[in-house]
Amino acid sequence: MFSLSEKVEFSESKFDVVAVGEVLADIISTDLVPSFKEADEFKRYFGGSPANITMNVSSLGANSALISKVGADGIGDYLTEKLVAGGVDVSGVVSSAEHNTSIVMVTQSKESPDFIAYRDAEKYIEEDDIKEELITDTKVIHLSTFALSAPVTRETLAKIVELAAKNDKIISLDPNYRPQLWEGREDGPQFIKDLLQQVNIVKPSLDDAEALFGSGSTPREYINQFHKLGVELVILTLGADGVIVSTAKQEIELDTYAEQVVDTTGAGDAFWSGLYASLVDGDKLETAVKVGNATAALALQQVGALADLPNKDEIINRFKI
Amino acid sequence: MFSLSEKVEFSESKFDVVAVGEVLADIISTDLVPSFKEADEFKRYFGGSPANITMNVSSLGANSALISKVGADGIGDYLTEKLVAGGVDVSGVVSSAEHNTSIVMVTQSKESPDFIAYRDAEKYIEEDDIKEELITDTKVIHLSTFALSAPVTRETLAKIVELAAKNDKIISLDPNYRPQLWEGREDGPQFIKDLLQQVNIVKPSLDDAEALFGSGSTPREYINQFHKLGVELVILTLGADGVIVSTAKQEIELDTYAEQVVDTTGAGDAFWSGLYASLVDGDKLETAVKVGNATAALALQQVGALADLPNKDEIINRFKI
Numbered sequence: 086m087f088s089l090s091e092k093v094e095f096s097e098s099k100f101d102v103v104a105v106g107e108v109l110a111d112i113i114s115t116d117l118v119p120s121f122k123e124a125d126e127f128k129r130y131f132g133g134s135p136a137n138i139t140m141n142v143s144s145l146g147a148n149s150a151l152i153s154k155v156g157a158d159g160i161g162d163y164l165t166e167k168l169v170a171g172g173v174d175v176s177g178v179v180s181s182a183e184h185n186t187s188i189v190m191v192t193q194s195k196e197s198p199d200f201i202a203y204r205d206a207e208k209y210i211e212e213d214d215i216k217e218e219l220i221t222d223t224k225v226i227h228l229s230t231f232a233l234s235a236p237v238t239r240e241t242l243a244k245i246v247e248l249a250a251k252n253d254k255i256i257s258l259d260p261n262y263r264p265q266l267w268e269g270r271e272d273g274p275q276f277i278k279d280l281l282q283q284v285n286i287v288k289p290s291l292d293d294a295e296a297l298f299g300s301g302s303t304p305r306e307y308i309n310q311f312h313k314l315g316v317e318l319v320i321l322t323l324g325a326d327g328v329i330v331s332t333a334k335q336e337i338e339l340d341t342y343a344e345q346v347v348d349t350t351g352a353g354d355a356f357w358s359g360l361y362a363s364l365v366d367g368d369k370l371e372t373a374v375k376v377g378n379a380t381a382a383l384a385l386q387q388v389g390a391l392a393d394l395p396n397k398d399e400i401i402n403r404f405k406i
Numbered sequence: 407m408f409s410l411s412e413k414v415e416f417s418e419s420k421f422d423v424v425a426v427g428e429v430l431a432d433i434i435s436t437d438l439v440p441s442f443k444e445a446d447e448f449k450r451y452f453g454g455s456p457a458n459i460t461m462n463v464s465s466l467g468a469n470s471a472l473i474s475k476v477g478a479d480g481i482g483d484y485l486t487e488k489l490v491a492g493g494v495d496v497s498g499v500v501s502s503a504e505h506n507t508s509i510v511m512v513t514q515s516k517e518s519p520d521f522i523a524y525r526d527a528e529k530y531i532e533e534d535d536i537k538e539e540l541i542t543d544t545k546v547i548h549l550s551t552f553a554l555s556a557p558v559t560r561e562t563l564a565k566i567v568e569l570a571a572k573n574d575k576i577i578s579l580d581p582n583y584r585p586q587l588w589e590g591r592e593d594g595p596q597f598i599k600d601l602l603q604q605v606n607i608v609k610p611s612l613d614d615a616e617a618l619f620g621s622g623s624t625p626r627e628y629i630n631q632f633h634k635l636g637v638e639l640v641i642l643t644l645g646a647d648g649v650i651v652s653t654a655k656q657e658i659e660l661d662t663y664a665e666q667v668v669d670t671t672g673a674g675d676a677f678w679s680g681l682y683a684s685l686v687d688g689d690k691l692e693t694a695v696k697v698g699n700a701t702a703a704l705a706l707q708q709v710g711a712l713a714d715l716p717n718k719d720e721i722i723n724r725f726k727i
Contacts, residue, residue, distance in 0.1 A: 115447075124450065
C-alpha cells in the first residue's frame with residue numbers, strides 16, 4: 086500500500102520507466118485557424134503521450150524505454166532518431182514494413198483544437214513484438230488509453246499488464262477514455278475498469294472520470310470509484326484548481342505551481358514524468374507528486390508537447406519541495 | 407472504331423466527363439529535402455488524379471463530375487469546396503462519418519519524391535454510393551488505377567465499368583499499376599487486363615506498360631498488347647520524347663509542345679483533360695490528342711498538380727492545332 090510519507094520500494098531494475106503505446110508525428114497548423122478548411126500550412130512535431138513521457142523522464146535524469154511500433158518510413162525514422170537523441174531505449178520500438186507511421190493532423194485553435202488521427206503502425210503492437218525484459222526488468226510500466234482504443238494493441242497491452250502484475254511492477258494508466266477513438270465491439274469503459282483492477286496509479290481529469298463512471302458525481306466520489314476498483318493512488322487533476330492526490334487512507338490537495346499558462350499541451354505528460362523520476366529515485370510519495378506538479382507547471386509555461394526540463398533535483402530545489 | 411480523322415460520336419448527355427476515384431489532400435514538404443527525416447514544414451494542396459482531371463476539364467470549358475468519398479471532416483470540406491469553386495458537380499462525392507479524408511504526405515525532392523499514403527474514405531466507395539445518372543448520363547467515364555488498388559472501391563469500379571459499357575460510354579483508364587499500393591489477394595495486373603477488355607482509351611507510360619506486361623518489349627509491342635485486350639485508343643507517353651497515339655489501324659507520333667519543364671506533376675492529368683475537353687466538343691480525334699498534348703505542355707511549365715488553364719479553343723489557337 087502507498088503512503089504519502091514513505092517511498093515506494095522497487096527491486097533493482099535495468100529500466101526505471103517503460104511506457105507502452107503511441108509514438109507519432111503531430112502535424113500542427115502553423116496558424117491559428119477556425120477549422121481544417123482554413124489550415125494550409127503545417128509543422129511536424131514529435132508526439133504521442135507515452136513517447137513524450139519517456140523523453141521527459143530521460144531529461145529529468147531517470148532512464149526510460151518505449152514499447153511501440155512505427156512504419157518503415159521516413160517519419161518513423163525521424164521519431165526513432167528523436168527518441169535515441171533524447172536518451173530513450175528504443176529496443177522495444179518495432180519498425181514494420183506493413184504499416185505507415187501514425188500521424189495526427191491538428192489545427193491550432195483558440196477554441197478546442199480539431200484533430201484527425203491517421204493511425205496505423207502503433208495500432209498493431211503485437212504480443213510477438215514485446216521483449217519480455219522491458220516488462221520484467223523495469224520499475225514502472227505506463228500505459229495510455231489511446232493505445233488501448235485499438236483492438237490489436239489493446240490485446241497486447243492486457244497481456245503486458247498481466248505479466249507486469251505477476252512481477253509486482255508499478256502499473257500506471259492514463260484513463261482518458263474517448264468513445265470516438267475506441268475501435269471494435271468491446272465496451273470501452275468496462276474494459277478499462279477491468280484493467281484498472283491491476284493498475285496501481287491513475288491520473289484522471291474530471292472529464293476522464295465522467296467518461297468512465299458517468300456524470301454527476303463529486304470529485305471525491307470519482308476518486309472512490311477508482312479506489313473501489315483497486316487503484317492505490319488516484320491523482321485527480323482539476324485544471325487551474327490543482328490536483329487532489331488520494332491513497333484511499335490519505336489525501337492532499339496541491340495548487341498549481343504555474344504562475345502563467347502559455348500552453349496546456351504536454352502538461353499531463355510532464356506530471357507523470359516528474360512523478361516517476363522522483364519515485365524511482367527513492368523520494369517519498371508526497372515529494373514525488375509535488376515534483377510531478379512542478380514539472381507540469383514548467384510545461385504549462387512553455388509551448389509544445391515536449392517541455393525543456395531540468396534535472397529532477399533541480400526541480401526540487403527550484404520549487405522548494 | 408476510332409479514327410484519327412473523325413470525331414467521336416456521343417449521344418446527348420448531362421455530363422461531359424465523370425471521373426471516378428481518389429480526391430485527397432497532398433501534404434507536401436515546403437523545402438527540398440533528401441527524405442521525410444528532414445521534412446519539418448508542409449503545405450496542403452488539392453489532389454487526387456481523377457479529381458484534378460475534373461477540375462481541369464471544367465477550366466477548359468467542358469462540364470465534369472466526380473464520384474468519390476471524403477471523410478466528414480475539415481479536409482473533406484476543403485476539398486469539396488475547391489471542387490464546387492472549380493465548377494465540378496459534386497453530387498457523387500459522398501461524405502462519410504466513418505472515415506477520414508485521405509491524405510498523402512509527400513517530400514519535395516530533386517530525386518524521386520518520397521510519399522506516404524494515409525488512405526481512408528476514397529478506399530470505401532461502395533455500390534450504394536453511386537448515383538446511376540452519373541454513369542448513364544455522361545459522355546466519358548474516367549477511372550484511376552490508384553482507386554482500383556483498394557478492394558472495396560475496386561469492386562465498385564468494376565460494376566461502374568459494366569454499367570458504362572452496357573450504355574456504350576467511352577471508358578478510360580490510367581493504367582499505372584504499382585504493386586506496393588495494391589491491396590488484397592487478387593492478382594493486380596490480371597484484374598486490370600480483364601477490365602481493359604471494356605476500356606476504350608488508355609494512356610500508359612513505358613513504366614506502366616512494363617508493370618502490366620513485364621519488361622523487355624518495344625513501345626510498339628506494348629501498344630499492341632493493349633490493342634489485343636480490346637483497347638481502341640492507346641496513348642503511350644515517352645516523357646521528353648513525346649507520345650505515340652495508336653488506334654491499331656493508324657498511328658501518329660507527337661513531340662512535346664513544352665519549351666521548358668518546370669514541374670512534371672499534373673502533366674498526365676492535364677493531357678487527359680485536354681483530350682476530353684476537345685473530344686466532347688466534337689473535334690476530330692487527331693485534334694483532341696493534340697489538345698491533350700498542348701494542355702500537358704502548359705502543365706509542365708507550371709508548378710503544382712493543378713495548372714492554370716485557358717479555354718480549350720484558346721489552346722487550339724495558341725498552339726496552332
